[in-house]
Amino acid sequence: TPVRVWLRRAGFEVECCVPIEGVGEVDQVIDGWLILEEDGFEFHCSQEQFQADRRRVSAAGALGYPTLRLTHEDIQAGEEHVVRTVSAFMIGLARSPRIALPKNVDILRKRGIQF
Numbered sequence: 447t448p449v450r451v452w453l454r455r456a457g458f459e460v461e462c463c464v465p466i467e468g469v470g471e472v473d474q475v476i477d478g479w480l481i482l483e484e485d486g487f488e489f490h491c492s493q494e495q496f497q498a499d500r501r502r503v504s505a506a507g508a509l510g511y512p513t514l515r516l517t518h519e520d521i522q523a524g525e526e527h528v529v530r531t532v533s534a535f536m537i538g539l540a541r542s543p544r545i546a547l548p549k550n551v552d553i554l555r556k557r558g559i560q561f
Contacts, residue, residue, distance in 0.1 A: 449484060449516065450474060452525040453532060469505045472513075480536060481506050481513040484521065512539055 453460050453476060461475045474482040485499075503513045514535045520528060539545065547561055548554065554561050 447473075447484065448525070449482070449521060449528055452528050453482075455525075456529045456533075458532070466506065466509065466511065468509060469502050469511070472502075472506070475511075476532060477536070479511060480532070480539075481511045482532065483513060483515045485515050485517055 447462075450460050450462055453474075459477050461478075462473070463471055464475045465471045466475075466481075469481075472481045473484050476482050483499075506513050512535075514532065516528065516531065520531060551561065
């Protein structure tokens with residue numbers, strides 16, 4: 447896809463069609479940790495697909511993979527827009543003081559969730 451070419455040209459590592467256990471195959475994984483999905487309306491317009499997409503994002507997040515979804519319009523906006531969008535998303539996550547365990551870790555303990 448053009449997105450893969452653009453991101454590689456910018457210097458990102460891009461893996462395509464990556465199977466992730468518990469999630470399924472994702473469009474791309476950037477730098478080993480960011481899932482990038484290219485969403486066209488034709489494949490994501492039904493209620494079933496909408497729900498499946500949200501379950502996949504939740505499953506990926508539980509495994510430590512944040513997901514960025516690019517729309518057809520994002521891709522049509524071109525290379526610079528896509529590279530800036532991916533870069534800003536990664537920087538935002540990397541610098542975020544909001545990413546942490548729940549303040550009340552008993553929520554996790556009561557459910558036997560290892561942390």
